[in-house]
Amino acid sequence: MSAPVRRTARLGLVGALTLAVTLLGPAHVPSAGAAGPAATPPPPAKSVVTWAASADRLGDAAGDRSYRLVLRTSTGGKALRIRVSNAFGDRPLVIGSAYAGLHDSGAVLRRGSNKRLTFGDEPSVTLAPGEIRYSDPLPGKVAAMSDLAVSLYVREAGGPASGHGMAMQTSYATSGEHAAEETGGAYTERLGSWFYLDAVTVDADRGAGGVVTLGDSITDGWQSSSDRNLRWPDYLARRLHASPAATVKGVANAGISGNKVLADGAAQSALGRLDRDVLSLPGVRTVVLFEGVNDLKSHSGVTAADLIAGYRDIIDRSHAAGLCVVSGTVLPFKGWSEWDAQAEAVRTEVNEWIRTSGAADAVADFDKVLRSPYDAQRILPTFDGGDHLHPNDKGMQAMADSVALPSLECERG
Structure with missing residues (x-):
């Protein structure tokens, strides 16, 4: 191990996180949007990022599509939020529904884990060109090192899509609205990219x-x-x-x-x-x-x-x-x-x-x-x-x- 040269540092003692996963119904937290791809909303209070994938342009966007995006958390905590991005879009992006659940295998989720996310207590959200939004938090806890699947139904989209091109992780897509489904049969397309999702946070x-x-x-x-x-x-x-x-x-x-x-x-x-x-x-x-x-x-x-x-x-x-x-x-x-x-x-x-x-x-x-x-x-x-x-x-x-x-x-x- 190399020995970094530190200017100022502080050590802390905490136990390793051992948090069970219970993703339940939503509660409200204000979210903020901002115009322009370089602008971002202020982060929710007490949140810590548990996963992120920087957004870029991903070719042409398409509406009436569902995406099941597989990822792994780092830290555990409660009040899971997702951050959705239209950072590189040139027209409004309408996410008709969003869900978070536990990944099982392929496009299949663990039974009973897929829970609806809301945005300002609404099941859908419209992102202006350049806008980034946080969801409301899900009550309950998510464990560290959990395999999650965030499912987004994109109702309306066009122009450049925003997302992360090289995921090194298989995700899934399909036509129509299938975000709420825990079975994976509808998700016939395999993806090597993450679309419209650029961060997940928890209250740690x-x-x-x-x-x-x-x-x-x-x-x-x-x-x-x-x-x-x-x-x-x-x-x-x-x-x-x-x-x-x-x-x-x-x-x-x-x-x-x-x-x-x-x-x-x-x-x-x-x-x-x-x-x-x-x-x-x-x-x-x-x-x-x-x-x-x-x-x-x-x-x-x-x-x-x-x-x-x-x-x-x-x-x-x-x-x-x-x-x-x-x-x-x-x-x-x-x-x-x-x-x-x-x-x-x-x-x-x-x-x-x-x-x-x-x-x-x-x-x-x-x-x-x-x-x-x-x-x-x-x-x-x-x-x-x-x-x-x-x-x-x-x-x-x-x-x-x-x-x-x-x-x-x-x-x-």
Whole structure:
């Protein structure tokens, strides 16, 4: 395990969450919308994010469709809420009904678990272009590490759809309204994306908080095994759940494949999406910033000074929001088709700055953990997913294991 350099940190002692799942009827909590894809509503009081998947454009939207979206919680708690997104839409999105239940297998739910969600006590909600909304809370409790299925009936939609493209998790879709059904027979289409859902929150134990992993395809989980929750943030969530000393229990994955720090392309840049995908999520204490390889390998002329300026901006804005930042060093990628000596020189300079500048509150030295002792410009073959850029399941676990859990307990001010 690497030893991050911490500026300010506080340790807490809480027991591991052991919460049974009882998803019951709805109660009201105000929700707020906002215009524009960069704007988000204020988070509900006392909530902690238990799952997230950053939204992007997902092609053309279609109405009269039901989606059964499978996900895993990190922290447990009560008053489950979902956050639905029309962040990239250019016309109203009408969600006719929404349900949350326990996933069994395929598109089938555990009997009796599927409960209706409401929005301002109404069973349906209309989201304006760019709008994001929280549901009302479901009374009862949801356990940590639960496999949930959120079912949305999209009554009316058009233009760009909002959602997360590379889920590494099978979800399901069908025509017509089938969100309330617990059987899976109607859901004949298999999906590799999450549509219109970008976060799930719970009211967690007092003192509990969350961490957001801001990254690219490595954080998104590419080359990890699908449908097994083996992305490195998933391994981190399991470590936090098992640790009686950890008060940070919620893990939100804000990785997007191909994402860059500085430039739009595969989604908005990390700078452009920071407010929506990180700072707006409730209960977050710490951000793990682990991006940069896509800026380096794109032959765009990005210098170390450019990338460091981007990191400083993210760190400063996170600090201004009261969050701590753990900065991850950029992994080696020699053997990938876009590798060259110039990009390697920038990576080396950037990693030295991450390790020594003290700009972040702690360092997760992923480069040191995964690089080959025989060629520091390459990932160790044991951890290589096969393309010399993305770690495999073992590499994902090694990354998560290298994060010092006390560094996530860091509090500013």
